Amino acid sequence: MITRQESRHVITGHESKLDGKPAYSSAVVAGGTIYLAGATSGRDAAGNVVGRGDIEAQTIAVFESLKSTLAATHATFADLTKITVLATKLEYRAKIGEVRSRYIPQPPPASTFMVVSSLADPEFLVEIEGIAVVSAKA
Numbered sequence: 001m002i003t004r005q006e007s008r009h010v011i012t013g014h015e016s017k018l019d020g021k022p023a024y025s026s027a028v029v030a031g032g033t034i035y036l037a038g039a040t041s042g043r044d045a046a047g048n049v050v051g052r053g054d055i056e057a058q059t060i061a062v063f064e065s066l067k068s069t070l071a072a073t074h075a076t077f078a079d080l081t082k083i084t085v086l087a088t089k090l091e092y093r094a095k096i097g098e099v100r101s102r103y104i105p106q107p108p109p110a111s112t113f114m115v116v117s118s119l120a121d122p123e124f125l126v127e128i129e130g131i132a133v134v135s136a137k138a
Helices: 055-072 090-103
Strands: 002-005 008-011 027-030 033-039 080-087 110-115 126-133
Touching (some): 027 055, 055 090, 055 126
Parallel strands (some): 080 110
């Protein structure tokens, strides 16, 4: 859902709630800049982490989530200018990069890769956030 708040659009549609309200926005569009919240693999209908224990499956789910959020803002991966990858192990870097290359065209955006001790759920192995720039029509 897109809502207008003064000079920005807020994209929601996730399940995380605090006090019955969305806990965060999946994306915020301000002018022609799109700020994408960190995406994880999420959960399936049974409440299980998608791709549990499988970095490739989780990374694919993350990029599919980002793709959906970008589409809601009338953007694509080609519009990304910066991404930040948070992973729970350094050895995941190669597999994440392999999956990333299937989604993000050349030239790639600026990128930061960080290893963290844990994400919001200890079963999440990777989280990716980004910034995209499009014309102000989004």
